[in-house]
Amino acid sequence: MKSVLRTLVASCAILGAAASFAADPVVMGVSIPAATHGWTGGVVYWANRTKGELEKKYPGMKVIVKTAGSAAEQANQVQDLQTVNKINTLVILPFESAPLTQPVAQVKNKGVFVTVVDRGLTDTNAQSAYVAGDNPGFGKVAGEYVVKTLGGKGDVVILRGIPTVIDNQRVDGFNEALKGSEVKVLDAKHGNWNRDDAFKVMQDFLTRFKHIDAVWASDDDMAVGVQKAIAQAKRTDIKLVLGGAGSKDYIKKVMDGDKIVSADVTYSPSMIADAMNLTAEARAAGKDMPATTIIPSVLITKDNAAKYYHKDSPF
Amino acid sequence: MQPALIEADTKMNTEAGNTVTTQESTRDWVRRLHGIGPIAGLVLLCIGGTLLNGDFATVDNILNVLTRTAFIGIIAVGMSFVIISGGIDLSVGSMAALIAGAMILMMNAIAESVTSPVLVVLLGIGFALLLGALFGLAHGLLITKGRIEPFIVTLGTLGIFRAYLTYFANGGAITLDGTLSEIYSPVYYASILGVPIPIWVFLVVALLGGLILNRTRYGRYVQAIGSNEQVARYAAVDVDRIKILTYMLLGICVGIATVLYVPRLGSASPTTGLLWELEAIAAVIVGGTALKGGEGRIAGTVIGAILLSVIGNILNLTSIISVYLNAAVQGIVIIIVAFLQRSRR
Numbered sequence: 284m285k286s287v288l289r290t291l292v293a294s295c296a297i298l299g300a301a302a303s304f305a306a307d308p309v310v311m312g313v314s315i316p317a318a319t320h321g322w323t324g325g326v327v328y329w330a331n332r333t334k335g336e337l338e339k340k341y342p343g344m345k346v347i348v349k350t351a352g353s354a355a356e357q358a359n360q361v362q363d364l365q366t367v368n369k370i371n372t373l374v375i376l377p378f379e380s381a382p383l384t385q386p387v388a389q390v391k392n393k394g395v396f397v398t399v400v401d402r403g404l405t406d407t408n409a410q411s412a413y414v415a416g417d418n419p420g421f422g423k424v425a426g427e428y429v430v431k432t433l434g435g436k437g438d439v440v441i442l443r444g445i446p447t448v449i450d451n452q453r454v455d456g457f458n459e460a461l462k463g464s465e466v467k468v469l470d471a472k473h474g475n476w477n478r479d480d481a482f483k484v485m486q487d488f489l490t491r492f493k494h495i496d497a498v499w500a501s502d503d504d505m506a507v508g509v510q511k512a513i514a515q516a517k518r519t520d521i522k523l524v525l526g527g528a529g530s531k532d533y534i535k536k537v538m539d540g541d542k543i544v545s546a547d548v549t550y551s552p553s554m555i556a557d558a559m560n561l562t563a564e565a566r567a568a569g570k571d572m573p574a575t576t577i578i579p580s581v582l583i584t585k586d587n588a589a590k591y592y593h594k595d596s597p598f
Numbered sequence: 599m600q601p602a603l604i605e606a607d608t609k610m611n612t613e614a615g616n617t618v619t620t621q622e623s624t625r626d627w628v629r630r631l632h633g634i635g636p637i638a639g640l641v642l643l644c645i646g647g648t649l650l651n652g653d654f655a656t657v658d659n660i661l662n663v664l665t666r667t668a669f670i671g672i673i674a675v676g677m678s679f680v681i682i683s684g685g686i687d688l689s690v691g692s693m694a695a696l697i698a699g700a701m702i703l704m705m706n707a708i709a710e711s712v713t714s715p716v717l718v719v720l721l722g723i724g725f726a727l728l729l730g731a732l733f734g735l736a737h738g739l740l741i742t743k744g745r746i747e748p749f750i751v752t753l754g755t756l757g758i759f760r761a762y763l764t765y766f767a768n769g770g771a772i773t774l775d776g777t778l779s780e781i782y783s784p785v786y787y788a789s790i791l792g793v794p795i796p797i798w799v800f801l802v803v804a805l806l807g808g809l810i811l812n813r814t815r816y817g818r819y820v821q822a823i824g825s826n827e828q829v830a831r832y833a834a835v836d837v838d839r840i841k842i843l844t845y846m847l848l849g850i851c852v853g854i855a856t857v858l859y860v861p862r863l864g865s866a867s868p869t870t871g872l873l874w875e876l877e878a879i880a881a882v883i884v885g886g887t888a889l890k891g892g893e894g895r896i897a898g899t900v901i902g903a904i905l906l907s908v909i910g911n912i913l914n915l916t917s918i919i920s921v922y923l924n925a926a927v928q929g930i931v932i933i934i935v936a937f938l939q940r941s942r943r
Contacts, residue, residue: 318769319868327769446922470917473924477869478771482862483666487914490659491651504771504867511863515787516658532773597770 309344309566311337311372312364314357315555317350318597320476321504322528325552325598326376333556337563344563354378358386365390372566374559376400380448384409396566400558402449412565412572414558416550418449419456421580422501424548425525426460428582429497432523432545435464437496440488441471442481442505457499469495474505481508489516497523503530503547510543528552529583529591530598538588547583549591552598554578635939636885636901643908643931651915661794663911664904665786668796669694669855670874671903674881675807676851678899679844680748681882682811684824684891685741687845688752690852691874692759693733697856698866699763699772701726706775715781722782726860727853733759734849738842756875764868771867779864786861796858800900803854808896820844824891881906884932886939898939905935 318324334346351357377383388409399410474481500506506526647654705722811817885902887894
């Protein structure tokens with residue numbers, strides 16, 4: 284299969300040269316959601332940054348980055364990448380799992396190597412490799428830190444993201460980590476990974492609960508809204524606001540020894556860069572990739588924050 | 599009126615705690631109910647909220663709700679004019695986001711050369727209002743002189759505005775510089791006589807809106823155009839000019855809302871103002887303005903906007919309903935209120 288592919292690519296190159304346009308050995312299409320909030324903004328930044336690095340590192344490799352505003356647009360884009368740009372490698376962060384499974388499977392059937400990132404497809408046969416963040420781990424690391432910071436006892440409120448499988452896995456992971464401690468979850472509401480929604484939900488949590496020890500904002504964007512609401516209500520009972528995803532502003536707070544933001548949990552948009560690097564390496568060497576690569580969620584504290592601080596990233 | 603509908607109305611009156619005995623007084627009541635549907639809905643909702651959680655009726659909570667309503671409410675007042683004149687504007691959420699982003703960038707940029715932060719904030723506010731008026735002017739010109747459907751024009755700008763914000767923000771967030779943010783934050787967080795500033799601004803905008811709509815020639819023209827554009831033209835009303843003005847008025851309202859919004863979080867991101875257009879339109883319609891234009895009430899719009907935020911607030915204050923069903927609850931209340939104030943046809 285692989286040798287067939289290589290001959291195919293080679294003959295494409297020859298044909299291309301004959302037709303007086305240069306076709307490159309590895310043409311990598313990168314399809315990602317458009318930058319609609321902080322995290323995806325980071326994904327776009329990392330994808331474009333890695334494109335430059337890869338093209339420098341592997342002479343002749345071509346990387347095409349495309350962003351999509353919806354699942355339907357992304358499905359069309361994947362087709363175009365295959366038919367128009369003649370890609371032989373695809374790195375895709377699917378907008379949604381189900382609607383993209385079929386389009387990606389078709390591209391793979393035409394001999395394109397497919398690496399799926401973060402949001403899995405509903406049928407794993409549609410992918411050659413899978414690179415993802417650790418969602419249950421994201422919740423678990425956060426839960427463990429909350430238990431530790433509160434000394435095993437206290438009241439917590441949760442702001443959830445947009446209702447998705449990812450969000451469920453995270454919240455389950457968090458609740459799992461609280462088991463055996465006396466930390467109690469007062470309530471969990473959806474803040475939709477949005478600053479404004481988080482602000483409103485937090486205002487209402489503050490009205491409803493007279494005493495809260497910690498807030499698991501589960502996302503740095505939401506943590507911004509949460510902190511504004513706490514400041515407005517002039518509440519001093521909250522000892523910890525724990526965000527997540529590792530935005531540079533929140534890592535900076537951790538670095539500077541903020542009293543309430545003492546930690547953050549990584550779920551870095553740079554995973555798209557990891558996926559592109561791993562894929563490019565395997566393709567250039569003509570080797571296979573591990574079927575699944577999980578990028579662990581790590582606790583960022585004052586000690587290791589500097590390592591995760593990327594000044595130029597928009598996120 | 600069909601008997602079935604009278605029956606339904608009678609039932610609802612009884613539920614609202616009013617004993618209606620004769621057919622005649624029922625009809626009387628029904629007629630008055632059209633105007634007070636949104637108020638009735640709001641009162642019922644507030645009673646429900648208090649029963650579910652005693653904290654609902656606290657002053658702090660009410661001020662929270664009214665303050666967060668201010669953005670949508672102010673935009674909805676402007677939207678009332680556009681809808682009454684027979685138009686629509688789908689772009690207001692994206693417009694608010696772009697104005698917020700542009701305003702922050704502008705303030706950050708001039709902060710280096712202008713020494714007084716207060717002046718910087720004032721210039722930023724002026725810029726936001728100007729930008730809103732210009733965007734409204736562009737809409738108005740495209741719709742009247744360009745003869746493109748308002749739905750299409752504003753559907754186009756809905757995408758354009760948000761795309762430019764995302765472009766300026768590089769996909770992340772645009773954040774106001776620290777000292778400016780501090781100077782500016784009282785505009786959202788400070789109170790006069792115990793009432794937060796956004797509520798005052800909302801009140802003034804609503805009063806002015808009501809005054810313009812009901813007491814000026816311009817307001818009457820807006821209603822006339824929405825009711826029958828051809829007749830208005832024959833009556834020598836400068837339809838194009840009036841229409842352009844409605845879109846500019848809405849643009850300025852979006853500008854005012856943005857001026858209040860920016861100090862809340864001190865930042866704008868691609869999620870800013872998401873779906874505000876639908877909330878504003880819903881507030882106008884729930885408030886009793888006809889979507890086909892011609893007639894409407896600013897007071898109704900204000901009640902409609904408050905009603906929409908109260909639903910969200912109550913849902914946050916309780917946990918009896920699955921969080922996945924929040925949107926369903928909102929939808930049901932909107933339909934019930936629309937039913938309470940449906941107009942005679």
